[in-house]
Amino acid sequence: MAAIQFHQFPYMSDNYGVLLHDAETATTACIDCGDADAVIAALESTGWKLDHILITHHHADHTGGLDALKLATGATVIGPGNSASQLGGIDKTVTDGETFKIGNHQVNVLHTPGHTLDMLNYYLPEAGVVFTGDTLFAMGCGRLFEGDAETMFNSLAKLRQLPAETVIYCSHEYTETNGSFAEGVDPANVELKTRMKNVRSLRATDQPTIPTTLSEELATNPFLRANDGGIRQHLGMESASDLEVFTELRKRRDNH
Numbered sequence: 001m002a003a004i005q006f007h008q009f010p011y012m013s014d015n016y017g018v019l020l021h022d023a024e025t026a027t028t029a030c031i032d033c034g035d036a037d038a039v040i041a042a043l044e045s046t047g048w049k050l051d052h053i054l055i056t057h058h059h060a061d062h063t064g065g066l067d068a069l070k071l072a073t074g075a076t077v078i079g080p081g082n083s084a085s086q087l088g089g090i091d092k093t094v095t096d097g098e099t100f101k102i103g104n105h106q107v108n109v110l111h112t113p114g115h116t117l118d119m120l121n122y123y124l125p126e127a128g129v130v131f132t133g134d135t136l137f138a139m140g141c142g143r144l145f146e147g148d149a150e151t152m153f154n155s156l157a158k159l160r161q162l163p164a165e166t167v168i169y170c171s172h173e174y175t176e177t178n179g180s181f182a183e184g185v186d187p188a189n190v191e192l193k194t195r196m197k198n199v200r201s202l203r204a205t206d207q208p209t210i211p212t213t214l215s216e217e218l219a220t221n222p223f224l225r226a227n228d229g230g231i232r233q234h235l236g237m238e239s240a241s242d243l244e245v246f247t248e249l250r251k252r253r254d255n256h
């Protein structure tokens, strides 16, 4: 089976969209649609024809262009069932544990609530790629708009069970801000310092820091490192539970 291809493109101030293309079956999908014109421009630049739109969650910067893109391309929309009433336009609702195919490639649906309650992530096991929406960011995680800290903690636990080499596409370029927060709570982390050097030089020339990998996140993302001795010592929470440490980190990040 030929490898599936990915094409990432920026839109709005700090969002990323991605096109997925299976050349064998000439099947193309996109992740979210905050801006129909941006997706259409990406389709024109690749020469691919859109078949499916995969929605992660109901926020407008992920769905605002849905009607226009559907009308322009005739693509079918796959997304969360529990936001269908607010969203409209979803042709096929999917839930946690379900699978479907893009061309010949299997997609596993992961429900990862916390940022919103409807949040879905899409994992392609053969390619080793996951689309984490606004759940897991490079060195960060989504703000808790609809879920609580425990909900997000459990969702991140689901993602950290994926193979360490999994490539992660998230929906926003928040890496530099996230990383500067991470440096504050995890000051002795050498891998984090090295990563931030690279991130700052990429951002200085407006280059993307996404995709990332789960192994990089396990080493540098404080929201996946609540069990880390250095972070716990820094917070004065040596004997707290991982969830308590995570909750404190999320609270501090909100005020960063």
Ligand SMILES: [Zn+2]
Residues within 6 Å of the ligand: 057, 059, 115, 134
């Ligand atoms: Zn969002």
